[in-house]
Amino acid sequence: MIDxxxxxxxxxxxxxxxxxxxxxxxxxxxFASQILYTVAVETALRAVGDTSLVYAIVYxxxxxxxxxxxxxxxxxxxxxxxxxxxRMALFALSAAILTRFVEVGIHRPLHLSDWVVLLExxxxxxxxxxxVCISFFSGKKADAYFILSILWMCQAGFFWAYLLxxxxxxWIEAGYFVPTAFVVAGFLLVGRRLRTVCKSx
Numbered sequence: 762m763i764d765x766x767x768x769x770x771x772x773x774x775x776x777x778x779x780x781x782x783x784x785x786x787x788x789x790x791x792f793a794s795q796i797l798y799t800v801a802v803e804t805a806l807r808a809v810g811d812t813s814l815v816y817a818i819v820y821x822x823x824x825x826x827x828x829x830x831x832x833x834x835x836x837x838x839x840x841x842x843x844x845x846x847x848r849m850a851l852f853a854l855s856a857a858i859l860t861r862f863v864e865v866g867i868h869r870p871l872h873l874s875d876w877v878v879l880l881e882x883x884x885x886x887x888x889x890x891x892x893v894c895i896s897f898f899s900g901k902k903a904d905a906y907f908i909l910s911i912l913w914m915c916q917a918g919f920f921w922a923y924l925l926x927x928x929x930x931x932w933i934e935a936g937y938f939v940p941t942a943f944v945v946a947g948f949l950l951v952g953r954r955l956r957t958v959c960k961s962x
Contacts, residue, residue, distance in 0.1 A: 767941050768803045774945040775799055778952040785902065785955065787837045791830040792948070798823040817873070824881060831888045831913065838895050838906055849891065856887035863921040875924055882920035889913030904954045912947035916940055 779792035805819040839845045860883035867875070893910035896903050919939055926932035 764807075764937075767938060768799070770945050771803075771941050772796065772799050774948040774952075778948040778955070781952040781955040782905075785905075787830075787833050788902070788905065788951075788955070791827070791834055794823075794826045794830040795944075795948075798827050821877065824877070828881065828884045828888075831885070831909075834906070834909065835888050835891050838892055838899055838902075841898075842895070849887075852891040852894075853887050855890065856883045859883070859886060860921075863924065867924055869927075875927075878920050878924055882917040882924075885913040885920070886917035889917065901958045902955075905951045905958075908947055908950045908954065912943055915943050915947075919943070 775792055775795045779789060779796060782788040782792055801819050801823050802816075805816045809815045835849070836845070839848060842848060860879060863882070864871070864879060871879070889910040889912070891910075892906050893914070896906035896910055899906050923932050923936050
């Protein structure tokens with residue numbers, strides 16, 4: 762029952778944000794990818810469990826889709842600037858260094874799932890750090906960008922803390938609910954802000 766409530770809250774927040782981002786194609790694609798991710802991953806989780814090959818393929822595929830959509834938002838925010846690739850390379854380097862520090866701090870053998878979470882955190886941190894640095898100069902989407910950047914960096918921080926904290930049971934339990942709470946809160950705030958922007962236009 763708790764898992765169902767968690768899934769419904771996540772799906773509802775994704776739909777709310779997607780609805781109010783309709784006038785912003787890149788943001789809409791990101792929230793639409795989150796909807797697809799939620800439906801596919803949660804369905805696979807309930808059908809075959811989180812230790813099966815099918816779940817791993819579904820998770821990897823839709824996680825990659827979401828991360829690509831997030832990087833699309835970052836690229837759109839960088840469009841007014843010169844030397845876009847250089848800027849992204851600098852932020853990517855900082856994310857790679859932090860990711861490496863986290864890897865060194867994990868004193869146990871890393872499995873494939875650990876590497877996926879580690880790299881997912883690295884990409885989210887890079888996207889969030891880049892976006893937070895330029896969000897204040899993004900016009901009417903500045904608030905939405907800022908909220909998303911904070912959300913992505915919080916997700917990255919949690920993923921890394923999760924890896925460092927395993928195999929403690931409390932981290933395993935937190936892994937099912939804390940990221941969802943971040944996403945629900947962040948998406949509701951973004952949707953609310955985009956709704957205000959649409960009304961003012």
